[in-house]
Amino acid sequence: MTQTFTETSVVGDIVTKFPKSSDLFKSYRIDFCCGGNRPLIEAIQERNLSAAEVLANLNALYEETTALHESRIEWEHASYSELIDHIIHKHHRYINEELPQLSPYVTKVLRVHGENQPHLAQIHRLFHELRIELEQHLIKEETVDFPLILQVEKNRTEKNVQQLQNVVDELENEHNHAGNILKELREVTNDFTPPPGACGTYRLVYQRLEDLESDLFQHIHLENNVLFPRAVSGK
Incomplete structure (x- = not known):
């Protein structure tokens, strides 16, 4: 499986690129708003989670969602x-x-x-x-x-x-x-x-x-x- 997101990916950037990731982060109680400006691995370690599990689920969800061609507004490019x-x-x-x-x-x-x-x-x-x-x-x-x-x-x-x-x-x-x-x-x-x-x-x-x-x-x-x-x- 392609690793679109890695341990060094910034949490806030992940949600910007892939808004549906917010649902996954919420289930893990990973703060992606006030605590969004840090590498994913820091948030994972703070919650004492398995990095392998979180990354596998995150990248699987991204591939699944991308395959469905889900339309969204790319706010990082909007006026x-x-x-x-x-x-x-x-x-x-x-x-x-x-x-x-x-x-x-x-x-x-x-x-x-x-x-x-x-x-x-x-x-x-x-x-x-x-x-x-x-x-x-x-x-x-x-x-x-x-x-x-x-x-x-x-x-x-x-x-x-x-x-x-x-x-x-x-x-x-x-x-x-x-x-x-x-x-x-x-x-x-x-x-x-x-x-x-x-x-x-x-x-x-x-x-x-x-x-x-x-x-x-x-x-x-x-x-x-x-x-x-x-x-x-x-x-």
């Missing part, structure tokens, strides 16, 4: 405006709709079951910390970062590139913080596994938290590993 529009209309829209809808359910589960299950208070705290973080973050992206990226694309100067780098550094730090909250949520929820006999609302909260994590991973990956590096470097 900045196309990529920004995609991020806003898919990922920002999802977050802006999902967070206020999910919040009452997180509170309800705490109110009903929190007395006997103290970890629900931690879930409630982490979720609302994440909500505040993300809501403020999206505003910064849409009012400061994205307009600046489009400005740099039209008229690239040393001054606005440095300004962009400063903004990107702030946003990536915020991504790291959001990623750490997601890791805590996954740990507290036992990989989003509801306890036996959990009610429908309880199960709903866990499933939607996992869906939120999945969308955020794709969202942060597109920014950290594709849009921001391209905009700063001018590629």
Whole structure:
């Protein structure tokens, strides 16, 4: 079998070239968004995984998917405006709709079951910390970062590139913080596994938290590993 990806392949680059790899990385709990700028072998060793197994499964999935001629948008070649529009209309829209809808359910589960299950208070705290973080973050992206990226694309100067780098550094730090909250949520929820006999609302909260994590991973990956590096470097 052809080894398209190796131990030295950068995690974020793998997901950029082969988006479906994110599903495999998620199953292995390999961070491909905030931790995407490192060789695959480092991520494998961090999780105490078998390098041979991960690489075999990754390359097999790539060959299988390529054989099906799966069409996709190559974001690494798209214009900045196309990529920004995609991020806003898919990922920002999802977050802006999902967070206020999910919040009452997180509170309800705490109110009903929190007395006997103290970890629900931690879930409630982490979720609302994440909500505040993300809501403020999206505003910064849409009012400061994205307009600046489009400005740099039209008229690239040393001054606005440095300004962009400063903004990107702030946003990536915020991504790291959001990623750490997601890791805590996954740990507290036992990989989003509801306890036996959990009610429908309880199960709903866990499933939607996992869906939120999945969308955020794709969202942060597109920014950290594709849009921001391209905009700063001018590629």
